[in-house]
Amino acid sequence: MKRGAATLPLAAGLLFLGPWSVLLAQTPPPKPLTSAEVLAASTAADWRALDPADTLYLDLAAGRVVIELSRVHAPQHVAAIKTLARARYWDGLAINRLQDNFVAQWGDPENKKPLPKLAPMPPEFSRAIAPDVPFSALPDADGWARQVGFTQGMAAARSATEQWLVHCYGALGVGRDNEPESGLGNELYVVIGQSPRQLDGNVAVVGKVWRGMELLASLPRGTAGGLGLYEKVEQRVPIRSLRLASDVPAAERTTLEVLREDREVFARFVESRRNRRDGWYVKPAGHIDVCNIAVPVREVAASGP
């Protein structure tokens, strides 16, 4: 019944053997586990703390959205975003676009607010594979890319030579005009619906929302321009502040840890999502899509400054 499970994962494993496949082969789980059982058996070393220097807090009246940036995948756009955050560029601007089953977007649609000086940037739609670029391959087939997997807990894909972050729920991307070089980092969007993978390779994905997606996804949809833009300025959702976590006093930080994809427990977690062992399921899928894996995240007590 499952084409993918029968043939493609094996071929993928042989052609693109990654650390994950190795781990799976070395230590097959003694018995099928539920996701809860897998996580209950995790240790401190299986979790990675977000680096405050690479973490954004988008503070709205409804609460905080916590976003991690990927310097590895979009160093120049990430640097620009940090410059913008430090300049308090977005504070007082607003979320102005909510397109159903697509994106929530914020910025300055009237281009009134002066931008701090930003260096010209290449598109950063993808980057070259290199030994120091982390990637844990998923053995499951993907229709959009030769290979998919995870890097920093973010869904990613690879060709023979390039690697890029893909558009799953919660992905943070850099809005741009028609010119590939036109994305400066001041217009940002987050995916709020079915993964729009057709955008992969067409835009710079620069990070991922780890907490607060429900605050973005539950906003009223806009109706203007066929793009989900709010018709009226007063419908826009004000941004109280968008700051780097490292610029926020320690007592005001949200301290999150993410399950590390290079640990055996991650492979076991994925298997628990690929073939559900909860009592409710009668038919395990035998497959998982990279965008159907919600990488575990947890809040921990802040360690202080």
Added chain:
Amino acid sequence: MKRGAATLPLAAGLLFLGPWSVLLAQTPPPKPLTSAEVLAASTAADWRALDPADTLYLDLAAGRVVIELSRVHAPQHVAAIKTLARARYWDGLAINRLQDNFVAQWGDPENKKPLPKLAPMPPEFSRAIAPDVPFSALPDADGWARQVGFTQGMAAARSATEQWLVHCYGALGVGRDNEPESGLGNELYVVIGQSPRQLDGNVAVVGKVWRGMELLASLPRGTAGGLGLYEKVEQRVPIRSLRLASDVPAAERTTLEVLREDREVFARFVESRRNRRDGWYVKPAGHIDVCNIAVPVREVAASGP
């Protein structure tokens, strides 16, 4: 770069040649078209009117959600849902579950409201393939099923012998307890995020939302039980009425037409989504996922009784 585009669609076309593949082979588009260009060239015969006898109106304070039922795929659950709608079972009940990136669900969580008499039902998780069961195959590979495509404009999948509706954004499913036969049709859910395809074959998908998804997807998320249940009864979203369109006066109906998947224009529309020709895109994907195709729907003037 794209594994799927290179090999799998060809194999799929050879193994499971459907009407769609035939149409594509007979009449390749003279030049690549945008989706807007494809639809602008459609004719009246390319569209199918929803049958009021198979259409539900979920009326909320915020507006109307229009849902089509599939008698072909779940005849007994659809019959039960019609019985429940005619008994005004849901009127005054509420949407009580909003799980982010998963489902909106309604019913009677306290089981207080008497159910009309319903016959026992088989699970209807899938049905046998038969000559009179429509299916237009998508040539693109799918990780979850041997073959995917469309039936009544709804995303569907096939094994060698069975066919079922799949969990894409907007799919309507029948909630159930752990026993496969426990879904009566009184608890209904709609997919509001990334397609939870792991549910396929585990639950009866019985229809699709054609209009008003934004009314469900923008509701506040619930926080109880790890299931998105609203904590408090007053958070629930009241259902003004849930009626069959055929039980609603003609002047109060919402008259929709859906692009027919057995028409050449549909194949051209899919190709316009598979390889975007808008000026914005620099890299056509060469692939499309069955859940990434928003089947076109339009409102027309009611013809009246």
